[in-house]
Amino acid sequence: MFNLEGKTALITGSSRGIGKAIAKQMFLQGANVVISSRKVEACEQVCAEINALSEDGKPKAISVPCNISRKEELENLVNTTKNEFGKIDILVCNAAINPHFGPMSTIPDTAFDKILSSNIKSNHWLCQLALPDMAERQDGVVIIISSIAGLTGNPVLGTYGISKAADMALTRNIAVEYGGRNIRANTIAPGLIKTDFSQTLWANETILKQALGHTPLARIGNPEEIAGAAVFLASDAGSYMTGQTLIIDGGSTIT
Numbered sequence: 291m292f293n294l295e296g297k298t299a300l301i302t303g304s305s306r307g308i309g310k311a312i313a314k315q316m317f318l319q320g321a322n323v324v325i326s327s328r329k330v331e332a333c334e335q336v337c338a339e340i341n342a343l344s345e346d347g348k349p350k351a352i353s354v355p356c357n358i359s360r361k362e363e364l365e366n367l368v369n370t371t372k373n374e375f376g377k378i379d380i381l382v383c384n385a386a387i388n389p390h391f392g393p394m395s396t397i398p399d400t401a402f403d404k405i406l407s408s409n410i411k412s413n414h415w416l417c418q419l420a421l422p423d424m425a426e427r428q429d430g431v432v433i434i435i436s437s438i439a440g441l442t443g444n445p446v447l448g449t450y451g452i453s454k455a456a457d458m459a460l461t462r463n464i465a466v467e468y469g470g471r472n473i474r475a476n477t478i479a480p481g482l483i484k485t486d487f488s489q490t491l492w493a494n495e496t497i498l499k500q501a502l503g504h505t506p507l508a509r510i511g512n513p514e515e516i517a518g519a520a521v522f523l524a525s526d527a528g529s530y531m532t533g534q535t536l537i538i539d540g541g542s543t544i545t
Contacts (some may be wrong), residue, residue: 481539
């Protein structure tokens with residue numbers, strides 16, 4: 291039920307952290323994967339690591355660097371993927387930014403605009419580019435990596451949380467608009483995961499202690515634990531799930 295053979299997965303922000311883990315696990319389930327982030331060298335390195343896992347050369351990973359804030363680069367990302375593999379079966383919108391750590395009352399307008407543009411508008415653009423072909427084939431999966439910051443208030447991640455709540459709304463609307471054409475869209479909302487992106491949180495002993503104090507599993511997560519959920523959502527195992535937000539946070543939001 292988790293087999294992804296013959297599928298192609300495009301994953302943004304996949305040169306490290308959660309995105310890299312998702313790409314690796316989808317590859318191991320048989321999918322071709324497109325590695326994309328802003329830095330060429332990082333993308334190529336991850337491609338080499340993933341392709342080394344294949345003994346017969348099938349499936350394969352390719353590198354297509356892209357700055358998600360630039361629509362023309364997103365267009366190139368989609369077109370290059372289709373030219374190489376013929377189609378996009380699985381779109382994973384993982385790339386995101388958060389240039390402001392602190393209360394919303396102190397965020398500059400430039401940072402506010404960057405967060406909303408990169409975390410919402412870019413995902414909207416990418417979905418607009420990928421969905422028409424999926425709709426024509428009547429088959430496709432969209433997964434957006436959100437955050438529990440989109441479900442709860444947070445004194446230092448307020449605007450980031452707004453953008454992540456909007457991503458949940460985006461997947462719900464895609465699910466409604468495209469469900470009749472056999473396209474599923476879901477969101478994953480991770481809790482505190484040990485990645486470079488979240489290092490500001492888990493590397494701070496005070497913040498970490500506070501977070502673990504209301505996390506039933508009493509630890510932070512790792513990227514592979516999010517990747518497993520992405521494989522589920524992309525595969526036949528998740529074929530009747532759409533428009534939902536899958537919370538993976540060690541239980542922190544239930545307390």
